[in-house]
């Protein structure tokens with residue numbers, strides 16, 4: 001029998017409003033009915049803070065959930081620390097084993113699935129950014145949980161001892177950022193879009209930008225623009241979209257100083273050859289556009 005995982009839903013049933021510090025996430029999946037008696041199919045749930053499911057950032061939260069003869073829908077309640085305080089987002093996927101081959105489901109988080117017309121808009125935005133108004137950008141998503149404490153943490157104050165620690169970049173967590181994600185960002189957003197975001201007064205060294213639905217970024221995440229070689233930290237974000245679906249993200253970002261520790265670490269974590277290839281491709285797109 002060929003094992004299939006057809007559907008996966010992830011729903012926050014309790015986000016963990018204070019004083020209750022526990023959140024509850026319902027993970028629900030559908031599989032083709034297990035018909036043969038004596039089935040040995042088992043399910044495991046993997047959870048990650050990144051949709052990339054990096055090996056180091058993926059945990060198996062439960063394994064060995066046995067398939068039951070004739071049962072199609074399975075649920076699991078994941079209890080996590082409060083989700084409200086940290087802008088934390090988990091991605092889930094299901095691994096089915098014990099059939100003729102192992103099956104891994106798509107990953108899912110609790111954001112609603114975009115509807116067809118929303119997908120259409122997202123696709124158009126992606127095209128526009130990649131071919132016209134966007135600049136290649138590596139985004140470093142800050143890890144907000146589940147990271148080992150840095151050696152520089154003072155045991156008494158529980159704070160990072162010095163802000164220029166090259167292990168944690170002053171965050172107090174080792175490996176403070178996920179593997180960077182390459183996407184395209186428009187650093188000269190149309191004025192209407194900024195007005196929708198209602199960011200208010202401009203600070204010096206701050207600019208506005210917009211990008212598409214993926215990756216979902218949050219305040220404190222860092223953008224690296226390889227063509228100019230500058231780093232920006234998100235200070236405010238306004239998602240544009242409706243009913244839980246992000247279509248577009250408008251951000252105010254602040255420039256980091258060359259002397260900041262992030263400059264020593266983050267750009268260097270991207271392989272030089274890859275950076276050059278990205279810049280070269282972008283230059284070619286620009287040339288083609290000028291014709």
Ligand SMILES: [Zn+2]
Pocket residue numbers: 150151152153160165166167168169170171172173
């Ligand atoms: Zn440190």
